[in-house]
Amino acid sequence: MTEIELAKYLAELGNVTRLRIYMFLIKVGTDGVPVGTIQDHLKIPGSTLSHHLTKLANVNLISQKRDGRILNCIANFEILQSVLDELQQSCCAGIPEVQSNFK
Secondary structure, X not given: OOHHHHHHHHHHHOOXXXXXXXXXXXXXXXXXXXXXXXXXXXXXXXXXXXXXXXXXXXXXXXXXXXXXXXXXXXXXXXXXXXXXXXXXXXXXXXXXXXXXXXX
Protein backbone atom coordinates (compact mmCIF):
# COMPACT_ATOMS: atom_id res chain seq x y z
CA MET A 1 0.00 0.00 0.00
CA THR A 2 1.35 3.42 -0.90
CA GLU A 3 1.42 6.36 1.48
CA ILE A 4 -1.13 8.09 -0.77
CA GLU A 5 -3.54 5.16 -0.49
CA LEU A 6 -3.08 4.93 3.26
CA ALA A 7 -3.65 8.68 3.65
CA LYS A 8 -6.81 8.42 1.52
CA TYR A 9 -8.29 5.69 3.75
CA LEU A 10 -7.33 7.43 6.97
CA ALA A 11 -8.68 10.76 5.70
CA GLU A 12 -12.10 9.27 5.07
CA LEU A 13 -12.10 7.60 8.47
CA GLY A 14 -10.94 10.86 10.05
CA ASN A 15 -14.50 12.16 9.92
CA VAL A 16 -16.43 11.25 13.08
CA THR A 17 -19.65 10.35 11.26
CA ARG A 18 -17.86 8.14 8.72
CA LEU A 19 -15.87 6.50 11.50
CA ARG A 20 -19.10 5.73 13.39
CA ILE A 21 -20.64 4.24 10.24
CA TYR A 22 -17.55 2.17 9.46
CA MET A 23 -17.23 0.88 13.01
CA PHE A 24 -20.91 -0.07 12.96
CA LEU A 25 -20.42 -1.99 9.71
CA ILE A 26 -17.38 -3.77 11.12
CA LYS A 27 -19.41 -4.86 14.14
CA VAL A 28 -22.21 -6.14 11.87
CA GLY A 29 -19.78 -8.41 10.04
CA THR A 30 -19.38 -9.73 6.53
CA ASP A 31 -23.09 -9.94 5.70
CA GLY A 32 -23.53 -6.19 5.88
CA VAL A 33 -26.70 -4.34 6.73
CA PRO A 34 -29.36 -2.25 4.94
CA VAL A 35 -28.89 1.52 4.84
CA GLY A 36 -32.08 1.96 6.85
CA THR A 37 -30.65 -0.09 9.70
CA ILE A 38 -27.54 2.11 9.79
CA GLN A 39 -29.77 5.19 9.85
CA ASP A 40 -31.96 3.81 12.64
CA HIS A 41 -29.07 2.75 14.87
CA LEU A 42 -26.83 5.77 14.37
CA LYS A 43 -29.60 8.39 14.11
CA ILE A 44 -28.12 10.00 10.99
CA PRO A 45 -30.43 11.91 8.62
CA GLY A 46 -30.87 10.17 5.26
CA SER A 47 -29.17 12.77 3.09
CA THR A 48 -26.22 13.01 5.47
CA LEU A 49 -25.90 9.23 5.63
CA SER A 50 -25.99 8.98 1.84
CA HIS A 51 -23.19 11.53 1.55
CA HIS A 52 -20.97 9.66 4.01
CA LEU A 53 -21.69 6.24 2.52
CA THR A 54 -20.71 7.58 -0.90
CA LYS A 55 -17.40 8.86 0.50
CA LEU A 56 -16.65 5.46 2.08
CA ALA A 57 -17.67 3.60 -1.08
CA ASN A 58 -15.57 5.87 -3.33
CA VAL A 59 -12.39 4.69 -1.59
CA ASN A 60 -13.63 1.07 -1.34
CA LEU A 61 -13.81 1.03 2.45
CA ILE A 62 -17.35 -0.30 1.96
CA SER A 63 -19.26 -1.96 -0.83
CA GLN A 64 -22.94 -1.59 -1.55
CA LYS A 65 -25.14 -4.31 -2.98
CA ARG A 66 -28.71 -3.86 -4.04
CA ASP A 67 -31.26 -6.57 -3.25
CA GLY A 68 -34.47 -5.36 -4.82
CA ARG A 69 -35.30 -2.07 -3.09
CA ILE A 70 -32.84 -2.67 -0.26
CA LEU A 71 -29.29 -1.32 -0.45
CA ASN A 72 -26.92 -3.31 1.78
CA CYS A 73 -23.62 -1.87 2.96
CA ILE A 74 -20.68 -4.12 3.77
CA ALA A 75 -17.33 -3.17 5.29
CA ASN A 76 -14.36 -4.08 3.11
CA PHE A 77 -12.39 -6.17 5.58
CA GLU A 78 -9.48 -6.64 3.15
CA ILE A 79 -8.86 -2.89 3.03
CA LEU A 80 -9.26 -2.66 6.80
CA GLN A 81 -6.66 -5.39 7.28
CA SER A 82 -4.29 -3.72 4.80
CA VAL A 83 -4.54 -0.39 6.65
CA LEU A 84 -3.92 -2.09 10.00
CA ASP A 85 -1.02 -4.12 8.59
CA GLU A 86 0.59 -1.02 7.10
CA LEU A 87 0.39 0.86 10.39
CA GLN A 88 1.58 -2.14 12.39
CA GLN A 89 4.56 -2.78 10.11
CA SER A 90 5.72 0.77 10.73
CA CYS A 91 5.35 0.52 14.49
CA CYS A 92 8.66 0.83 16.30
CA ALA A 93 10.58 -0.07 13.12
CA GLY A 94 12.96 2.76 13.85
CA ILE A 95 14.77 5.16 11.60
CA PRO A 96 18.53 4.56 11.90
CA GLU A 97 19.65 8.12 11.13
CA VAL A 98 17.23 9.49 13.75
CA GLN A 99 17.99 6.85 16.39
CA SER A 100 21.76 7.39 16.10
CA ASN A 101 21.28 11.00 17.24
CA PHE A 102 19.89 9.82 20.59
CA LYS A 103 22.60 7.35 21.62
